[in-house]
Amino acid sequence: MNQSIAPIEQYTAAFEQFEKQTAGKEPDWLHQIRKEAFAYLQETGFPNSRMEEWRHTNLSPLLQQSFQLCRDDRHDVAADEILPFLVENLDAHQLVFINGRLDPKLSDLHGLPEGVRVESIASLLQTDAARLEPYLACQGSFEGSIFAALNTAFMQDGAYIYIPKGAAVDKPIHFLYYSAPNGEHLASHPRSVIVAGQSSQAVIIESYAGRCGEEYFTNAVTEVALGPNASIEQCKLQRDSDKAYHMTVLQAHLDRDSRYKHHSIILGGGFVRNDIHSILDAEGIHCTLNGLSMADGNRHIDNHTWIRHAKPNCESHELYKGILDDKSSGVFKGQIYVAKDAQKTDAKQANQTLLLSDEAEMNSMPQLEIYADDVKCTHGATTGQLDDDAIFYLQSRGVNQKAARSLLTYAFANEIVHQIGCEPIRGQLDRLLHERLPMA
Amino acid sequence: MVSSSESAIQEALKEYKYGFTTNIEQDIIPKGLNEDVIRLISTIKKEPEFMLDWRLRAYRHWTTMQEPKWPHLKYPPVDYQEISYYAAPKKDEDRPASLDEVDPEILATYEKLGIPIEEQKVLAGVAVDAVFDSVSVATTFKDKLSELGIIFCSFSEAVTNHPDLIKKYLGSVVPYTDNYFAALNSAVFSDGSFVFVPEGVRCPMELSTYFRINAANTGQFERTLIVAEKGAYVSYLEGCTAPMRDENQLHAAVVELVALDDAKIKYSTVQNWYPGDKDGKGGIYNFVTKRGKCAGRRSKISWTQVETGSAVTWKYPSCVLLGDDSVGEFYSVALTNNYQQADTGTKMIHIGKNTKSTIISKGISAGFGQNSYRGLVKIQKNAQNARNYTQCDSMLMGDKCGAHTFPYIEVKNNTAKVEHEATTSKIGEDQIFYCQQRGMSEEDAVGMIVNGFCKEVFRELPMEFAVEAQKLLSISLEGSVG
Numbered sequence: 001m002n003q004s005i006a007p008i009e010q011y012t013a014a015f016e017q018f019e020k021q022t023a024g025k026e027p028d029w030l031h032q033i034r035k036e037a038f039a040y041l042q043e044t045g046f047p048n049s050r051m052e053e054w055r056h057t058n059l060s061p062l063l064q065q066s067f068q069l070c071r072d073d074r075h076d077v078a079a080d081e082i083l084p085f086l087v088e089n090l091d092a093h094q095l096v097f098i099n100g101r102l103d104p105k106l107s108d109l110h111g112l113p114e115g116v117r118v119e120s121i122a123s124l125l126q127t128d129a130a131r132l133e134p135y136l137a138c139q140g141s142f143e144g145s146i147f148a149a150l151n152t153a154f155m156q157d158g159a160y161i162y163i164p165k166g167a168a169v170d171k172p173i174h175f176l177y178y179s180a181p182n183g184e185h186l187a188s189h190p191r192s193v194i195v196a197g198q199s200s201q202a203v204i205i206e207s208y209a210g211r212c213g214e215e216y217f218t219n220a221v222t223e224v225a226l227g228p229n230a231s232i233e234q235c236k237l238q239r240d241s242d243k244a245y246h247m248t249v250l251q252a253h254l255d256r257d258s259r260y261k262h263h264s265i266i267l268g269g270g271f272v273r274n275d276i277h278s279i280l281d282a283e284g285i286h287c288t289l290n291g292l293s294m295a296d297g298n299r300h301i302d303n304h305t306w307i308r309h310a311k312p313n314c315e316s317h318e319l320y321k322g323i324l325d326d327k328s329s330g331v332f333k334g335q336i337y338v339a340k341d342a343q344k345t346d347a348k349q350a351n352q353t354l355l356l357s358d359e360a361e362m363n364s365m366p367q368l369e370i371y372a373d374d375v376k377c378t379h380g381a382t383t384g385q386l387d388d389d390a391i392f393y394l395q396s397r398g399v400n401q402k403a404a405r406s407l408l409t410y411a412f413a414n415e416i417v418h419q420i421g422c423e424p425i426r427g428q429l430d431r432l433l434h435e436r437l438p439m440a
Numbered sequence: 441m442v443s444s445s446e447s448a449i450q451e452a453l454k455e456y457k458y459g460f461t462t463n464i465e466q467d468i469i470p471k472g473l474n475e476d477v478i479r480l481i482s483t484i485k486k487e488p489e490f491m492l493d494w495r496l497r498a499y500r501h502w503t504t505m506q507e508p509k510w511p512h513l514k515y516p517p518v519d520y521q522e523i524s525y526y527a528a529p530k531k532d533e534d535r536p537a538s539l540d541e542v543d544p545e546i547l548a549t550y551e552k553l554g555i556p557i558e559e560q561k562v563l564a565g566v567a568v569d570a571v572f573d574s575v576s577v578a579t580t581f582k583d584k585l586s587e588l589g590i591i592f593c594s595f596s597e598a599v600t601n602h603p604d605l606i607k608k609y610l611g612s613v614v615p616y617t618d619n620y621f622a623a624l625n626s627a628v629f630s631d632g633s634f635v636f637v638p639e640g641v642r643c644p645m646e647l648s649t650y651f652r653i654n655a656a657n658t659g660q661f662e663r664t665l666i667v668a669e670k671g672a673y674v675s676y677l678e679g680c681t682a683p684m685r686d687e688n689q690l691h692a693a694v695v696e697l698v699a700l701d702d703a704k705i706k707y708s709t710v711q712n713w714y715p716g717d718k719d720g721k722g723g724i725y726n727f728v729t730k731r732g733k734c735a736g737r738r739s740k741i742s743w744t745q746v747e748t749g750s751a752v753t754w755k756y757p758s759c760v761l762l763g764d765d766s767v768g769e770f771y772s773v774a775l776t777n778n779y780q781q782a783d784t785g786t787k788m789i790h791i792g793k794n795t796k797s798t799i800i801s802k803g804i805s806a807g808f809g810q811n812s813y814r815g816l817v818k819i820q821k822n823a824q825n826a827r828n829y830t831q832c833d834s835m836l837m838g839d840k841c842g843a844h845t846f847p848y849i850e851v852k853n854n855t856a857k858v859e860h861e862a863t864t865s866k867i868g869e870d871q872i873f874y875c876q877q878r879g880m881s882e883e884d885a886v887g888m889i890v891n892g893f894c895k896e897v898f899r900e901l902p903m904e905f906a907v908e909a910q911k912l913l914s915i916s917l918e919g920s921v922g
Contacts, residue, residue, distance in 0.1 A: 052510065056850075340839065340840070343839070353851075355851065355853075355854030355856075356854065357854060358853065358854055358855075360854060361850070361851060361852040362849075362850075362851045363848070363849065363850045363851075364847075364848075364849040364850075364851075364860075365846070365847065365848050365849070366845075366847060366860065366862070367844070367845060367846050367847070368834075368843070368844060368845040368862060368864055369842070369844045370834070370836070370842060370843050370844060370864050371841075371842040372836075372839055373836035373837065373838055373839045373841065373866045374839070374866050375836075375864060375865070375866070376863075376864075376865055377863070377864040377865075378861070378862060378863045378864070379845065379860075379861075379862050380859075380860060380861045380862070381847065381849050381858075381859075381860040382857075382858065382859050382860070383849060383851040383856065383857075383858045384854075384856065384857040384858065385854045385855060385857075
């Protein structure tokens with residue numbers, strides 16, 4: 001720990017060193033983007049809780065720590081250690097990153113359909129960097145998101161998924177970012193790029209996990225671009241260690257008539273912040289953002305989502321649920337923005353939180369910003385505890401109180417789980433929920 | 441719904457209805473704000489030492505503060521040195537004791553405004569403490585109220601006659617450190633109303649103050665303080681009109697309510713200040729801090745507001761629910777037409793056990809209007825079994841306006857039940873068509889639909905106000921369809 005050095009200065013030294021290492025090994029355009037991102041970081045500095053976007057998340061626990069970039073790809077993770085974090089009974093195209101770097105031995109990419117590419121960004125930069133140039137750091141600029149800028153400056157590896165026009169990928173594509181820093185304070189900045197061509201279809205699973213009890217910092221950025229009529233279901237499973245710092249920024253750009261379903265399942269991490277920016281930039285788009293967060297202990301989970309209806313005739317559905325126990329705290333901020341021309345928009349947003357203990361706390365900020373008149377927009381937010389009448393009803397049927405509470409909590413969570421289209425993931429989540437709610 | 445004579449009147453009033461000025465000589469102190477100006481205000485008002493101290497403390501704090509930038513509002517910066525901070529009717533020395541002594545020109549102004557003081561006195565039983573610019577000029581029914589021990593007077597009188605009460609309650613709900621505009625108001629407030637209802641007394645009539653901004657370039661800074669002691673009840677009405685002006689006039693009022701055990705305070709507002717012309721020129725800036733403290737057990741504070749005026753509105757009537765079993769309510773209709781902007785809502789701070797709050801907010805946007813609801817519901821750690829229900833509905837007319845909802849829900853106690861719902865939709869074309877088919881004009885149909893949309897709020901208004909509010913909505917919406 002190096003508390004005397006201001007966080008930005010700490011990163012300045014790290015960035016100079018990082019530049020030296022990568023000098024000459026990277027294309028110029030990438031180096032340029034990194035420099036711009038870092039300049040932005042230096043200029044803006046890290047946010048504080050006086051800023052609107054961070055009013056309920058105090059970053060000082062993260063900023064007081066000093067995390068190092070992983071220097072090489074050596075690690076001691078065996079195949080059976082990551083097994084619990086791969087979806088059971090799921091035959092998937094699979095990329096596994098350990099401490100932010102691809103491990104080809106743990107990955108499995110046999111039988112990829114023709115034209116579909118699933119590979120590591122680090123190796124792609126060596127072999128065919130031009131492929132990445134149109135997509136990398138172009139979806140959303142890092143401006144306005146300091147952690148996206150930090151990722152852009154320091155990213156080393158991540159998943160690149162390209163699905164060509166008309167292709168339907170037979171099996172789900174799964175990429176796992178696993179951290180096992182062995183007591184070192186490691187930071188990884190994984191970058192994922194998902195490009196779905198016109199009329200393509202795929203199920204994509206994005207997993208984050210870590211070795212139990214380890215303290216590390218994952219700062220991920222995922223860029224998604226859907227072509228016209230593409231249909232993508234994306235499921236994020238976050239099962240980091242309880243001491244992990246987990247920050248992610250997802251930027252999705254959706255084209256005409258595309259279907260995008262995103263499920264964000266947050267089960268781990270000690271200090272979690274997720275930003276999701278979804279831009280509905282043409283007509284006829286359906287966008288679904290669902291989320292389930294479960295926290296206990298002292299954990300903090302903060303979800304921010306922005307849905308921008310830029311064009312007419314689009315639909316968006318958003319349902320974020322939280323289950324908070326012990327002294328955990330949750331934040332939800334969801335904004336639906338309907339631009340002036342986006343007539344006939346149909347947007348629904350809901351945030352529901354269950355507080356299981358006296359000391360848990362929730363801050364909810366659902367927002368509507370609407371500049372078009374012929375729209376249907378609603379949002380709702382509820383925060384409360386389990387319904388006493390429902391518990392009593394179950395007790396009167398011979399279910400003991402503890403089991404009744406578990407059962408009702410399970411039912412609350414299941415509303416999100418059962419909307420996931422991919423059966424093996426549903427099964428896996430069901431088992432995980434049962435682990436946490438043993439009597440349900 | 442609208443008779444032909446009414447339509448004719450409305451036609452005549454397409455321009456701002458109450459746009460005229462009264463020619464009364466005024467005492468105006470020079471523009472600008474510094475400690476000397478504050479001393480001057482205090483001297484003119486013959487205030488005791490403690491008031492001046494308080495004003496100066498507020499001013500010094502204000503100079504350290506920044507104007508808030510977070511509201512969803514756009515307006516040119518206000519030059520606080522370009523404003524004169526005090527204006528009083530000339531005849532300050534011989535304050536009228538009864539209506540007969542009131543300057544006939546002022547009475548004539550009220551006539552034009554349609555405020556029948558005479559009639560109200562007899563028929564409606566309303567005591568009117570009318571603030572003409574900054575100093576109270578007419579107070580009625582005071583004797584009748586004083587029999588019951590109710591104090592209803594101008595703030596200046598209260599400072600002189602009831603300094604102990606002022607010392608005890610002034611700033612107890614909205615301290616001068618609270619926000620930029622509250623600090624400014626605390627430093628320069630000109631006058632306002634003071635109401636004190638003693639233990640166990642139910643105020644037999646609705647208390648009412650009509651505010652009116654008159655002199656050009658004079659910001660008006662009222663301060664209202666209402667205290668209801670144990671078991672007391674009072675209903676207070678506030679209504680506003682202002683003459684047509686081209687320059688923006690600043691208005692930064694503070695309202696403080698204190699309800700002790702079992703007390704109930706109902707505060708209703710109809711705000712119809714000059715909203716600016718069709719091109720967004722002129723209009724009042726309305727930056728108001730209103731807050732009620734349910735200090736006692738089982739106390740209740742209820743805010744009802746109809747906001748149709750002002751170019752810019754920044755207003756969050758709030759309730760601090762401190763006492764166990766206390767109740768807070770907020771009913772609001774906010775309408776923005778032409779280039780009006782409103783950022784309004786409420787805060788419900790639940791501190792005591794079994795506290796309840798209800799928020800019903802109706803926003804209507806037309807023309808280029810921007811209407812935001814911004815509300816906070818906060819359940820503190822010890823607020824066992826707190827309950828909140830919030831409903832925010834927005835209606836949009838035309839594709840150039842905006843409706844926004846920014847709720848903040850902070851829950852620190854798991855026994856709380858908090859619900860928030862919001863909808864945004866267009867005015868129903870089918871409904872308009874149905875009305876037109878029945879022979880109504882489109883404008884009347886819109887008026888009727890909007891009034892229906894706002895019914896839940898109008899129901900909370902006292903009778904006379906409800907009628908006035910409905911008319912006001914129809915007038916404010918003229919020219920917004922088609």
